[in-house]
Amino acid sequence: MLRCDAAVDMLLDARDGTLSLQGRQALERHLSQCPSCTAFQRSYERSIALTAQTLAVKLPPQAKARIQALLHQRLDREIA
Amino acid sequence: MTRTLSSSDTSLRLIDDQVLVTRTLAGETFCFEELFRRYSDRVYGISLGMVRSEAEAQDVVQETFMSAFRKLDSYRAESPFRGWLFRIASNASLMRLRTRRRRPEVSLELSGPSFDDEGRHERPIKDLRPLASKTLEDQELGERLHQSIDALPEKYRSVLILADFDHRSMKEIGDQLGLSVPAVKTRLHRARLSIRQDLEVYLAGQL
Known part of the structure; x- marks a missing residue:
């Protein structure tokens, strides 16, 4: 049976898509029997999702318009 | 080409x-402006996340x-344009971070979970599911x-x-930053754990 510390380490590789099939199966078996690691996985995933949402900001409209106007001007100049 | 994208x-x-x-x-520069329209928010998100200054992040978008x-x-068309752009x-x-005044390197303490000698969790894991219903419309959480x-x-x-x-892999991040995959893994895990820990504290204050 996989230890909890190893399972937590494997969660990172699983997220990264670099965990072997054998590793994934061992991790799944461990998670199905370990409420602590299951709770950890849920909370870890939740915090990653919230981080991504927090970082998904929009460029303020005024800045967008300013940069777009500048790009328009410069691109034409570079092409000319 | 003087056409402006509207x-x-x-x-x-x-x-x-x-x-x-x-x-x-081929010279149709208004097509590039469409690419700007598609990806400027995402580029801003990456740069603001890293440089943490709105003015500098806007400069990075322009650059x-x-x-x-x-x-x-x-x-090269073999890889998606957006990935190529986001890497730029x-x-x-x-580059902006490197040119800032050098601050002493700080290491982040590992903020849980902790394990006993047998590799088992030492303390119960806090459930963050109550945050599942929270969105970033919750200003305090944001x-x-x-x-x-x-x-x-x-x-x-x-x-x-x-x-x-x-959404880069640890290998891609290592290549970009000149780090080994284990080093990326350690930094990533510590950063995520630190945020998770803060969310636990936040949640404890909400209950």
Whole structure:
């Protein structure tokens, strides 16, 4: 049976898509029997999702318009 | 080409990135403006996440698109345009961080979970599911998350942004930052744990 510390380490590789099939199966078996690691996985995933949402900001409209106007001007100049 | 892209120019919205690149290279620069429309928010998110200054992040957006335009003929269609563009943005952001006054390197303490000698969890794991119903419309939660990200030392924050916002693999991040995969893994895990820990504290204050 996989230890909890190893399972937590494997969660990172699983997220990264670099965990072997054998590793994934061992991790799944461990998670199905370990409420602590299951709770950890849920909370870890939740915090990653919230981080991504927090970082998904929009460029303020005024800045967008300013940069777009500048790009328009410069691109034409570079092409000319 | 003096045509300006307008919001009513919907015909371009259905065109694939690669076609827009080809047409830009053929001199139709308004096609590049469509690429700007598609990806400027995402580029801003990457740069703001890394440099943590709105003014500097806006400069990075401008630099990124100018640089991408100049290097467009070196872009190879085998990989998605957006990934190529986001890499330019993260490189430009990293360059800004490097030119800032050097601060002492700070290491982040591992903020849980802890294990006993047999590798079992020492303490019960807090369930963050009550946060599942919270969205970032919850201003307090959003502010707490911004503070948590801001508080991360730069070397951890960069890895976190590249992995969890730009969706790069640990290998790609290592290649970009000149780090081994285990080093990326350590930084990423510590950054995520630090944020998770802050969320636990936040949640405890809410209950």
